[in-house]
Amino acid sequence: MGIVSAGGMVQSDIRSATEEHIAVFSSMEDVAPQIEALGERLVACIRSGGKVLFFGNGGSAADSQHLAAELVGRFVRERRGLPAIALTTDTSILTAVGNDYGFETIFARQIEALCGPQDIVVSISTSGNSPNVIAAIERAKEIGAFTAALTGKDGGRVKDMVDLCIRVPSSVTSRIQEAHIFIGHVLCDWVERSVVGDGDVRG
Ligand SMILES: O=C(CO)[C@@H](O)[C@H](O)[C@H](O)[C@H](O)COP(=O)(O)O
Numbered sequence: 046m047g048i049v050s051a052g053g054m055v056q057s058d059i060r061s062a063t064e065e066h067i068a069v070f071s072s073m074e075d076v077a078p079q080i081e082a083l084g085e086r087l088v089a090c091i092r093s094g095g096k097v098l099f100f101g102n103g104g105s106a107a108d109s110q111h112l113a114a115e116l117v118g119r120f121v122r123e124r125r126g127l128p129a130i131a132l133t134t135d136t137s138i139l140t141a142v143g144n145d146y147g148f149e150t151i152f153a154r155q156i157e158a159l160c161g162p163q164d165i166v167v168s169i170s171t172s173g174n175s176p177n178v179i180a181a182i183e184r185a186k187e188i189g190a191f192t193a194a195l196t197g198k199d200g201g202r203v204k205d206m207v208d209l210c211i212r213v214p215s216s217v218t219s220r221i222q223e224a225h226i227f228i229g230h231v232l233c234d235w236v237e238r239s240v241v242g243d244g245d246v247r248g
């Protein structure tokens with residue numbers, strides 16, 4: 046029996062969470078071709094004047110904001126700001142659109158307003174089944190934007206909707222999210238490296 050912490054978790058629980066995490070990360074090479082494909086797409090999009098739109102719910106909303114900030118601000122290299130936006134941050138838009146048209150529309154409406162055919166949308170959903178995420182992908186497809194998804198579990202409905210799906214091979218939401226932010230960081234590194242090369246690393 047391990048030491049009981051304030052939250053009631055025992056050391057064996059921490060060990061099994063760690064083992065789960067390592068197992069997921071050990072299988073990450075299986076999705077390397079898709080990560081590479083999305084990296085190349087993002088670079089081509091930004092080079093040709095497009096932008097990246099991220100969205101998702103809960104932890105994936107946090108990931109969206111985190112990744113947009115890496116591109117607009119800095120990942121590790123000094124360079125110009127890169128065009129990215131998270132559709133999860135403007136509480137006036139989220140509450141007005143959610144209140145007036147329904148929660149399912151909170152991302153789709155912003156896609157309609159902000160996304161063009163030259164852009165890439167990156168949807169983040171562990172289940173791949175969140176209705177507001179699905180509605181936004183549908184809208185982005187109508188507009189003609191390139192659609193990508195970070196998912197987990199069985200990939201959900203979004204798996205067969207998007208142009209490029211990166212499915213983390215786990216059924217545990219938290220483990221999937223840990224892999225999503227890792228993939229996001231790899232992509233930011235990829236894009237930044239392509240924009241400025243290897244020099245002038247600050248972070
Ligand atoms: O972070 C977590 C759980 O780790 C939660 O906030 C989680 O993101 C929320 O339950 C989301 O609504 C789940 O949505 P999705 O990943 O299935 O699209």
Ligand SMILES: [Zn+2]
Pocket residue numbers: 104219222
């Ligand atoms: Zn979480």
